[in-house]
Amino acid sequence: MPTLIETEEQKALRTAVAALGTRHGRNHDRDALWAEAGKLGYLGVNLPEAYGGGGAGITELSVVLEELGAAGCPLLMLVVSPAICGNIIARFGTEQQKDNWLPGIADGTRLMAFGITEPDAGSNSHRITTTARRDGATGDWLLTGRKVFISGVDIADATLIVGRTEDARTGKLKPCLFIVPRDTPGFERRRLDMELHATEKQFELTLDDVRLPADALVGDEDAGLLQLFAGLNPERVMTAAFAIGIGRHALARALDYARERTVWKTPIGAHQAIAHPLAQAHIELELARLMTQKAAHLYDAGDDMAAGEAANMAKYAAGEACVKAVDQAVHTLGGNGLTREFGLASLITAARVARIAPVSREMILNFVSHQTLGLPKSY
Numbered sequence: 001m002p003t004l005i006e007t008e009e010q011k012a013l014r015t016a017v018a019a020l021g022t023r024h025g026r027n028h029d030r031d032a033l034w035a036e037a038g039k040l041g042y043l044g045v046n047l048p049e050a051y052g053g054g055g056a057g058i059t060e061l062s063v064v065l066e067e068l069g070a071a072g073c074p075l076l077m078l079v080v081s082p083a084i085c086g087n088i089i090a091r092f093g094t095e096q097q098k099d100n101w102l103p104g105i106a107d108g109t110r111l112m113a114f115g116i117t118e119p120d121a122g123s124n125s126h127r128i129t130t131t132a133r134r135d136g137a138t139g140d141w142l143l144t145g146r147k148v149f150i151s152g153v154d155i156a157d158a159t160l161i162v163g164r165t166e167d168a169r170t171g172k173l174k175p176c177l178f179i180v181p182r183d184t185p186g187f188e189r190r191r192l193d194m195e196l197h198a199t200e201k202q203f204e205l206t207l208d209d210v211r212l213p214a215d216a217l218v219g220d221e222d223a224g225l226l227q228l229f230a231g232l233n234p235e236r237v238m239t240a241a242f243a244i245g246i247g248r249h250a251l252a253r254a255l256d257y258a259r260e261r262t263v264w265k266t267p268i269g270a271h272q273a274i275a276h277p278l279a280q281a282h283i284e285l286e287l288a289r290l291m292t293q294k295a296a297h298l299y300d301a302g303d304d305m306a307a308g309e310a311a312n313m314a315k316y317a318a319g320e321a322c323v324k325a326v327d328q329a330v331h332t333l334g335g336n337g338l339t340r341e342f343g344l345a346s347l348i349t350a351a352r353v354a355r356i357a358p359v360s361r362e363m364i365l366n367f368v369s370h371q372t373l374g375l376p377k378s379y
Helices: 008-024 030-039 058-070 077-092 095-107 225-260 272-300 304-338 345-356 361-372
Strands: 112-115 131-134 141-151 158-166 173-181 187-191 202-212
Touching: 008 030, 008 058, 030 058, 030 095, 058 077, 058 225, 058 272, 077 095, 077 112, 077 158, 077 225, 112 141, 131 173, 141 158, 141 173, 158 202, 173 202, 173 225, 225 272, 225 304, 225 345, 272 304, 304 345, 304 361
Parallel strands: 112 158, 131 158
Antiparallel strands: 131 141, 141 202, 158 173, 187 202
């Protein structure tokens, strides 16, 4: 897909990652692909050079994820480990936390999961009930709560958990972030039985008075939402890139089929009933990509407020475009679109994830109607 606003370095990155994705393909070995991407510097392209990263930004990391997705081998943990956790630690972590985590995240030898969603809170971060309190005798933190739909906890070395602490001045709870190593006592996980056939598994987490040292806290205890959205905005941008990559992959499969499948002496792609919906899918994916690029550039420029608005819009547009592209691709192939040989049927569920996670399209519409358009809330 042609690009208009990327630098020569970004275009070269896109070409190189596309070649890597093509070599591995949709039947890839996830661990092998992850290891090679790490050695080539793609996993940490957004992280500071001082800690083994590429010194670029979310703009470049989203290119990596999109191109791998377009080749049929998206790496979901790219959204979580370098984009969310890596960015938060790079921006707000202590020097010790940066030294300990960023080099491994950058080269792929260490993974970090991210735990925010709760069974009763959903998209409402203000209703998070996982709480953190200090042990006055030791200065340790004690975390108690539950999380759900947390990706890759079994393969991650630690999970960055979003909890809440009490503000001594107001008595209100505010969000705080804690690094919880995988084998910490009291930190339990249960795999969820998902219809989604992805390499990365989903888990429910239980934290029962999980004891953590004082230095497990990431950033300032009083920073609250600022630190949280330093990770959530990149998450939305990367989810958009994930969706665009999947949509492109599905569209490419459909185009190959439409050019070759012949009925009544003519390839089916010659018929407007086939050609026009595929053209529409291409247009909508391109538009979503432009919004994703805008959101990534705003985030990399340090404009968190504008990046939040753009990232939500990008995620919405990409999710819608992805679902439509996959649906049209399956429809183009007819019965073949549901066979394992062509690999499109499994994308139906994966595409739906882009509409739901990490925030539903309805919540994005709420955000835009209230924050952008200035309309009143009903809640």
